[in-house]
Amino acid sequence: MRLSRYYIPTIKEDPADAEVVSHKLLVRAGMIRKLTSGIYNYLPLGLRSINKVARIVREEMDRAGAMEMSMPMVQPADLWVESGRWDYYGKELLRLKDRNGREYCLGPTHEEVITDLVRGDIKSYKQLPVNLYQIQNKFRDEIRPRFGLMRGREFIMKDAYSFDKDEEGAEKSYWEMFEAYKAAFSRIGLRFKPVQADSGAIGGDFSHEFMVLAETGEDTIASCKSCEFGANLEKAKVSAPVGEDMTNADCPAMEDVATPGSHTVEEVCRFLDIPADKLVKTLLFVVDGKPVAALVRGDRELNDIKLRNIMGGNEVELADEATVKEITGAPVGFAGPFGLPEDVPVYADHELCVATDWVAGANKGDTHVRHLSLGRDCTIEKFADLRVIEPTDFCPECGSEIEFTKGIEVGHVFKLGDKYSEKMEATFLDENGKTKNLVMGCYGIGISRIVASAIEQNHDDNGCCFPPPIAPFEVALISLGGKDQDVADKAEELYTDITRLGIEVAYDDRKERPGVKFAEADLIGYPMQLVLGGKGLKNGIVEAKNRKTGEKIELPLDGFAEAFAAWRKDVWNSWGLELN
């Protein structure tokens, strides 16, 4: 491809509406343009990258036995009413009406459509398992779109849905997808980690997120320094504490202590001159409309998702001021775990077992209690893992040290069970002629987000550093011809040679000054740059630069093809990739 005839509108300055590097660079490199909030044009260069990601994903899905199809973006409301999500999904679902007033939505995901399709055609266990996928535009009316391609409203996603006759089969399908994802992300050339993720209200351990490791990631992941364990912070288990159960151990009688104006843990500790780990923090939540109290140590943070899962609820909200007052009879900041209404269950973090003699709120204004014993003074519904893991905690699986890193979620594998098949009556007859619900799984990959995350993970001050497998073009050939016809001719020759090798090359034959060509090549981030100038031609060489490492070498013009092939291999190796 000749740059003199290609559409790459680059920009020198950062766009005003961009916050993160990937967004700035994608716009500056002429790969995307915003149409409206969260909705982008993919320009030729950007689309090339997207298509390369899609192709790799497609190949790995096919290899895993999944079958590509395509589902409509506009979906009838009926299906969503049937699955119960028409009401549940909320405003993220963009709803519209046709000329007859019938209701539709733009598909944010396709469980309903695929389940509807399959229930009509799959009637026997003999037809199972089946895994269908598509690569398609999705629309989610995000509350707050941001960060360019990282969180658009319209985006490209690969979504796959597996159907099995039983749990065992579903589990197998799940792990096949898990492996396919690992293969795909490896091929794309990103540093990533699969981590355990929250599986929502459905429960179970069957959900993993695939995280691209990048400092600018929105998610925090806890990973073990010695074993494979990795988990999204909201999911990470905290091991049960070691030590004797002190719940019912001896403890002096509970007594009130005045703590005027001390609402926060910090204030109370300072006032009473005690460390925060001597205090029990009582948090009041409303789970699906019902109040509950949750206890964690004063220096810990409650994980509301764990609370939700223990309650088997859907929606967890911190109780508002009025509710707190109603339940505890005290203003916010003085709630305690005893003497609460009987219909308010109290859940305690399991760490609270191994100590006693606590300080806690007294359910009276400006008052706390000391010498609180959870066993003697409270009715604890259950001790359970409720808090957020901390860097000082140990791996819940092997007990080694853990570390926190940032990541960008680019894939999610999820076991659905019969959540949809039951509601939508997607059934089949098993070996015994019995009607059963299809057991489903769903598996997503954010195709367009991957391009953004690749840049988040790989960039420098000059621009993008694309991994070779998904770079819009693998090689940039920069001709410094100018008036030197010999250089221009030789560059043409090289262009033909490289193209013949079956490698995509962006041939910069424009009448631009060298500086412009260099700067743009760096900005766009072609993994390999070849520069042919007058001096080089005289010496019979072309310069080669590895965009990622910055390493420069000279390739002989005589016997170029071989030298180029060897260098290309080096470049791929510098990405930890094998060239086959």
Place this chain on the structure above:
RNA sequence: CGGGAUGUGGCUCAGUCUGGUAGAGCGCUGCGUUCGGGACGCAGAGACCGGAGGUUCAAAUCCUCUCAUCCCGACCA
């Protein structure tokens, strides 16, 4: 949806407080000089200052409404 901010040539911004009829840099067009890391000179084109209404002799500037975009919170590939 709450809280904050911004809308001025294609892009990035100044001008708004203190009304007097629109500026810079980049980009674009032409000519010339340059030509190995986003060149320089000269000459140009391009804006009813987001929109509507109001105040005023006079509004980019003040007032009201409205729309859009961005940032902070709840959602997620």
